[in-house]
Structure formats: structure tokens, C-alpha cells
Amino acid sequence: MKLLQCEVRISYTNFNLFYHYVSLTEPLIGGSVVSMGEAPVFVVDNLNGNFPNGLHLKSKGCETAIDIGNKTYVIGTSTESASTIGIQIFNKATSEWVIPVVLGTKPKPSKGHSAIVLDEDRILVIKGNTISDDSFWFLEVNTAFVREQKIRMATEVVAWSKGVIGEAAKPIVISGPSGVGKGTLISKLMEEFPSMFGFSVSHTTRAPRTNEQNGIHYHFTERSVMEKDIADGKFLEYAAVHGNLYGTSIEAVDVVADKGKRCILDIDVQGARSVRASSLEAIFIFICPPSFEELEKRLRARGTESEEQIQKRLRNAMAELEQRNSPGLFDHILINDDLDACYEKLKKLLGLADDVKSTKESVLDPVHVPLEHTVSKTDHKILINCGVREPEKPAKNMFVLDLASMKGGAPGRTRGLRFYAIDPSSNGIGAEVLS
Numbered sequence: 115m116k117l118l119q120c121e122v123r124i125s126y127t128n129f130n131l132f133y134h135y136v137s138l139t140e141p142l143i144g145g146s147v148v149s150m151g152e153a154p155v156f157v158v159d160n161l162n163g164n165f166p167n168g169l170h171l172k173s174k175g176c177e178t179a180i181d182i183g184n185k186t187y188v189i190g191t192s193t194e195s196a197s198t199i200g201i202q203i204f205n206k207a208t209s210e211w212v213i214p215v216v217l218g219t220k221p222k223p224s225k226g227h228s229a230i231v232l233d234e235d236r237i238l239v240i241k242g243n244t245i246s247d248d249s250f251w252f253l254e255v256n257t258a259f260v261r262e263q264k265i266r267m268a269t270e271v272v273a274w275s276k277g278v279i280g281e282a283a284k285p286i287v288i289s290g291p292s293g294v295g296k297g298t299l300i301s302k303l304m305e306e307f308p309s310m311f312g313f314s315v316s317h318t319t320r321a322p323r324t325n326e327q328n329g330i331h332y333h334f335t336e337r338s339v340m341e342k343d344i345a346d347g348k349f350l351e352y353a354a355v356h357g358n359l360y361g362t363s364i365e366a367v368d369v370v371a372d373k374g375k376r377c378i379l380d381i382d383v384q385g386a387r388s389v390r391a392s393s394l395e396a397i398f399i400f401i402c403p404p405s406f407e408e409l410e411k412r413l414r415a416r417g418t419e420s421e422e423q424i425q426k427r428l429r430n431a432m433a434e435l436e437q438r439n440s441p442g443l444f445d446h447i448l449i450n451d452d453l454d455a456c457y458e459k460l461k462k463l464l465g466l467a468d469d470v471k472s473t474k475e476s477v478l479d480p481v482h483v484p485l486e487h488t489v490s491k492t493d494h495k496i497l498i499n500c501g502v503r504e505p506e507k508p509a510k511n512m513f514v515l516d517l518a519s520m521k522g523g524a525p526g527r528t529r530g531l532r533f534y535a536i537d538p539s540s541n542g543i544g545a546e547v548l549s
């Protein structure tokens with residue numbers, strides 16, 4: 115077993131790091147583990163001459179510095195009033211500081227955090243003094259998504275992805291021509307399983323219909339605003355549909371995952387294709403009308419579109435229907451003839467038997483991760499030591515964060531984490547699961 119255990123205290127004077135290794139059987143791969151004992155004060159004013167373009171970085175909060183390749187990622191809350199944990203990058207090759215574009219939902223600051231390199235692509239940040247469902251965050255610095263965004267934006271980019279403990283079920287993408295009944299089926303699912311599913315509220319530039327509420331059915335937005343947000347990398351996918359812009363923001367998906375619910379996306383085929391190409395692992399379902407005539411009948415009966423819009427939507431439906439058998443795009447095709455029959459089939463393929471009225475797929479007891487902790491890494495396991503165990507007390511002070519089944523990542527959550535307490539007196543990490 116490759117057990118790496120170390121502790122790094124940071125003394126930030128002239129950017130000198132003082133590393134104190136408690137025990138180290140193998141050098142860390144370009145990384146550092148930071149103890150939470152004393153919140154380090156990081157003063158980078160002393161880095162004379164490293165501020166091109168007059169850039170001066172001032173930091174006095176709790177920060178950690180992590181090396182990957184020739185870059186040092188400084189992760190931390192630079193001011194007390196900061197609403198999220200900030201990122202600064204020091205490029206050792208050019209001796210320059212860079213403030214990267216930071217994508218994804220950013221973690222709110224806690225009183226302190228530890229950080230450890232997982233591989234060349236990501237850093238695990240553990241927020242101290244938090245409950246475990248807000249403790250684990252991944253800072254992606256070179257994943258496929260981040261590399262893509264770096265090219266697209268021609269600048270330095272990093273992305274946050276929140277860690278989710280447990281086997282959160284995959285999001286569901288529902289696609290199909292306008293008027294086929296996607297919204298109707300989704301409403302039925304949300305009504306029957308309100309605590310299991312959450313709807314990804316899309317952005318659109320189309321005008322609201324009379325019964326539609328902003329923030330519930332859509333985020334209705336101006337084209338220029340949406341285009342800027344797209345350029346800023348805030349969208350998981352977007353497409354021009356029937357003459358308007360529609361898109362799923364990363365936040366829309368994250369908001370649902372944060373509630374512990376399974377996300378449902380109602381998007382067109384172009385959007386489904388983009389999500390398929392992204393790192394969001396989902397189930398893709400195409401809803402098909404029993405006939406083209408029936409589709410037209412439903413669109414007209416809904417009475418929400420002008421004749422011109424109906425014609426446009428029907429033309430686009432032809433193309434969408436042709437793509438339903440596109441190799442590798444949809445996992446399931448459902449024909450929505452009789453609504454109730456189709457709904458039953460949908461439930462069946464989602465593994466929802468008649469008697470399931472579940473509230474949550476897996477409820478794990480949240481654990482308090484204290485401010486004071488040290489972390490070490492062995493293979494896929496992160497050992498979190500939360501202090502000295504008191505005799506006579508079955509204190510759970512050693513925890514394992516198991517990343518072996520980790521899935522997903524930015525844009526979106528990193529799912530499939532296992533988190534459990536271990537008894538250090540037993541024979542080896544993870545030998546005895548206490549919770």
C-alpha cells in the first residue's frame with residue numbers, strides 16, 4: 115500500500131513554503147497537504163517584480179498553495195467579505211500571476227480548508243467546519259472540459275465541481291419534437307415523485323406564454339445577456355431552436371443536484387447532442403409522436419403558438435424525428451400515443467415500480483468535518499484525520515473519502531463519492547466501517 119501521509123504548514127513570507135512532513139514514504143506528486151491547525155496568512159505583497167501590468171494581489175485570508183507542473187494554484191479567501199473561495203495562479207515559468215476565469219458553482223468560504231492534488235487534472239479541496247455534503251470540492255485545472263474552455267476563451271481557466279456523496283442517479287435528458295408531450299410527461303413525474311426529481315430550468319430568449327412564470331418554467335432573458343453568459347462559459351449546452359435561443363446553465367443542473375434530487379432536462383435534439391458530448395453522464399430519452407398528423411393536432415390544440423410558429427415547429431420536427439436513431443445519441447425511444455401508457459413505460463425504464471414513492475435514493479447521515487484536520491492520500495482513498503481520539507469515547511475522528519467510483523465533474527457535480535468513518539485501531543484503512 116502506498117501510504118502518503120504528510121502535513122504541510124505554510125509560512126508565507128516571500129512566498130517561502132515551510133513543509134513539515136510527519137511521515138512520508140513516497141514523495142507527493144507535485145502536491146501538498148495542508149493542515150488546518152493554523153489558518154495560514156498569505157501575504158503576496160512581498161513578491162516583488164512579479165506583477166506585470168500593475169497587477170497587485172493582496173491576500174490576508176486562509177489560503178493554500180498547490181503545485182501542479184509549473185503552476186502554483188493559490189486557493190483561498192482573500193478578504194473576509196469574499197463570497198466565494200478565490201483562485202490565483204502563479205506561473206513559475208513566466209513568473210507571472212494570473213487570475214483565471216473560474217467556471218462552475220463556486221464554493222462559499224468556510225473558516226479554512228485543506229487541499230490535496232489528486233492528479234495532474236484536479237485538486238481536492240476540503241472545507242473545514244462544514245457538514246460533509248458541503249465539504250468536498252474539486253478544482254479542475256486540466257480536465258477535458260477545462261482544456262476545451264481554455265481553447266475557447268483563449269485564457270487560463272479552472273472549474274469547480276462540488277463532490278456529492280453517494281450514488282446520485284444520473285440526470286435524465288428528455289427530447290423530442292415540439293408538442294409531442296415532453297412537458298406533460300415531466301409534469302406527471304414531478305407530481306408523483308416531488309422529492310425525487312427536480313427540473314432543470316432553462317434559459318430562453320422567447321417571450322413567456324400567459325401561464326409561464328420566470329424562474330419556474332424558464333429563465334426568460336435578453337439575447338445579449340444570454341450570449342454573454344454563453345461566452346463566459348456558464349452554459350452546459352445551448353441551441354437556436356425555432357428562432358430563439360435556449361440553453362441549460364451549469365447552475366440549473368447544480369441547483370437540482372444540491373437538493374439531492376435527480377435532474378430532468380427538457381431540451382431539443384441539438385441540446386441532447388451537446389450534453390452527450392459533455393462530461394454530464396445522463397440517460398437520454400426521445401419521445402416520439404404516434405404520427406405526424408397527431409403531433410400537428412397536439413400543437414394546434416395547445417393553442418400557444420402562432421400559425422407561423424406552428425409551421426416552423428412542424429418543419430423542425432421532421433429533422434428531429436430523423437435524428438432519433440442517430441447512433442449513440444438516445445438510450446430509449448418512447449412513443450407517446452396513449453399518455454398513461456407512455457407514462458408507465460417511462461417510469462418502468464427509470465426503475466420506478468408502482469409502489470415506489472421514495473423520497474431520496476440514498477440518504478447518508480451527514481458528518482461534521484472539523485476545521486482542524488489533516489489529509490493524506492493512498493491510491494483512491496483520502497484519509498481525513500480529525501484529531502486525537504479520546505479514550506472511552508467511540509469518537510469518529512478518522513474518515514475515508516473513497517474516490518474509486520468517482521464520476522462526472524465540471525460542468526456539474528462530481529458524484530459517486532463514498533465517505534465513512536474508520537477505526538484506526540483495526541488493521542488498515544477502511545477495514546472497519548463505522549458509519
Ligand SMILES: Nc1ncnc2c1ncn2[C@@H]1O[C@H](COP(=O)(O)OP(=O)(O)OP(=O)(O)O)[C@@H](O)[C@H]1O
Nearest residue numbers: 291292293294295296297298412416450451452453
Ligand atoms: N399522449 C397524449 N395524447 C394527447 N394529447 C397529449 C398527449 N401528451 C401530451 N398531450 C397534449 O399535447 C400538447 C403538447 O404537450 P406538451 O406541451 O407537453 O409538449 P412538449 O413536447 O413539451 O412541447 P414543447 O417542446 O413545445 O414544449 C399539450 O396540450 C398536451 O396536453
Ligand SMILES: Nc1nc2c(ncn2[C@@H]2O[C@H](COP(=O)(O)O)[C@@H](O)[C@H]2O)c(=O)[nH]1
Nearest residue numbers: 292316352353355360361362380381382385
Ligand atoms: N437545447 C435546448 N433546448 C431547449 C431548452 N429548453 C427547452 N428546449 C426545447 O425548446 C423547444 C421549444 O420549447 P418551448 O418551451 O418554446 O415550446 C422544446 O423542444 C424544448 O425541448 C434548453 O435549455 N436547451
